[in-house]
Amino acid sequence: MKRKGFKCTTCSYSFDKNNPDGDTACIDQPEIYTGNSILTCRDYCVVRETYDVQRQKVTAFWRSCADKDASGYCESLGTELKVCFYSCQSDLCVNWVRGNLHDFYGDVAPPKDPGDGATRLGTLFTSGLTVVSAFTMTLFFVM
Secondary structure, eight states: OOOOOEEEEEEEEEOOTTSTTOOOHHHHOTTTOTTOEEEEESSEEEEEEEEETTTTEEEEEEEEEESSOOOSEEEEETTTEEEEEEEEOSTTTTTTOOSOHHHHHTTOOOOBOTTTOOBTTTTTTOSOHHHHHHHHHHHHHHO
16 A cells, blocks of 8 residues: 655756846755745646757756656657656655656656546546646746
């Protein structure tokens, strides 16, 4: 029986073209980033990273909770963006991720959901309005 409830670091980052050297501590120093919080997540700790291939830069990064497994894959959005995911089930287990998922999982295709053939990109973040809003807002800033 798997344990229910893990301590997970939560924070987000969005690249700002008007401030390209902005604070990236959510990405590269989550344990000391003052804008984060620690939540108890019911099922999984998760990281979502949006990588701009042309800029060769992480343009959005999000640490939080999820109710579905998103273990180790990237999904291309056209030729310019990769959205990569990692999830785990132990305390602070996503803190090792430092904006490098596109290097680890850049060629790993997303798993298919059983039955409908849809990828998990669209279904992973539908469990709450705040999460869906954050996902939509991140894509807006990146585009």
